[in-house]
Amino acid sequence: MMLRLLSTVLLLWALGFALFASTLPHPADDRVTDGIVVLTGGPGRVQRGVALLQAGKARRMLVSGVDRQVRPAELATINRFPHALLSRIDLGAEAVDTRSNADEAAAWIASYRFHTIRVVTTDWHMRRARLELAQQLPRDVTLLPDAIPSTPNLVALLREYNKYLLRRAATLIGR
Template sequence: MIVRAAAAALLLWIAGFMAFALFLPQPAPDGIATDGIVVMTGGRGRVERGLRLLEAKRAKRLLISGADRRVRPHELAAQFKAPMALVECCVDLGHESVDTRSNAAEAADWIARRRYRSIRLVTSDWHMVRARFDLRNATGDKLEIVADAVPTEPGLVDLVREYNKYLLRRVAALIGI
């Protein structure tokens, strides 16, 4: 009985992992406008994508959640070749988060303060499922979240690690952690 249960659990894990790995989220169409953009730092192309969308007026403001405390707006503008006026007027640097869950909490506070009803979430394709789950938990069902995944080429180990983190996060949410 125990062997069958373990085999069934393994098969479920494998099936879930295959779906997770084969159907990574894709970039959202550029034409969609939202109230704000939230970029969760940690991977290439994320900040660039958020700044490009903001510059194209696809949102009013941009939050870069998980930014290093030492980063200053003028350094951000220089590094990503963004107009300083755009960064000064419309970019908020979130320095409070250290992981995906605290990124979501930081973003939820930012969203609530501005009373936004729609948000474009920008993060890596392999990270999007867990990031969106945590943001949804932090904000509730009334917020429209447009998932805008930055395409990457994750390795098998990265995908397994992220899938396991996602599963653990789902279990933790079920038991109220």
């Protein structure tokens, strides 16, 4: 009986992983949102957010999880965007992980009273990022996932899938 239960759980986990890995989120369409939240940690994220901001797809952008030592001018220089755009970009240096990214983003969203937010992160990270943000934001805030395509290796996908499952379980018990 125990072996059968364990086999069933393992089969469900494997099927869930196959679904997770084969249905990674995609870049969003070009609709306009109040703000953009970029979660640091992967290539192309800041550049995507800046391109959207320059194209008029949002009024402001938060880059969450920026190292405390990074100055706005450095960010502009490193990511090759006009320094004039910095007046519309906020750097969040409080976040150290996805959960604290959500806390930081929620405070920023509330401070501007935004109701539509584009979330920019890597495709494999999007599900957990959305889960964390949804836990922190009021129900009237709409999230538009804008995933940066990547080619994650199997280990990275397995790690992210397990983190996602653990966070889903934690939210079910109120943590």
